[in-house]
Amino acid sequence: METEAVAELIRIGLPGATVQVSGDGSHFDAVVISEVFEGLTPIKKQRLVMETVKPQIASGELHALSIKTLTPTQWADQGQG
Numbered sequence: 033m034e035t036e037a038v039a040e041l042i043r044i045g046l047p048g049a050t051v052q053v054s055g056d057g058s059h060f061d062a063v064v065i066s067e068v069f070e071g072l073t074p075i076k077k078q079r080l081v082m083e084t085v086k087p088q089i090a091s092g093e094l095h096a097l098s099i100k101t102l103t104p105t106q107w108a109d110q111g112q113g
Contacts, residue, residue, distance in 0.1 A: 033058070033060075033093055033094055035053040035055050035060065036053070038053045038062065038085065038097070039052070041084050041088065042062060042064060042081060042084045042085065044084065045080075045083060045084025045085075046064065046066050046080065046081070046084060048066065048067065048068075049064050049066035049068070050064070050065040050107075051063070051065075058094070058095035058096065059095060059097075059098075060094070060098070061098045061099075062081065062099050062100070063102070064099060064101050065101075065102045065104055065106075065107045066103070066104075067103060067104060068080065070103050074101070077099075077101035080101075081097075081099045082097070085097060
């Protein structure tokens, strides 16, 4: 899989999210910034993102995905926004 394909799957599953993905074809790192994460526990945030790529993980097309989830406020607080 290509990094942009992974990013697009996440964007489709979480409309309005800002998504940055890096990786080598089977192992990927994603940073996902979305207002939908507001008030959610870290595990719920992870599950929301993983749900967007579930078929690709089940098929083995996507082997590993490391996820960092942030709200827009958290992103801005890190000096990124």
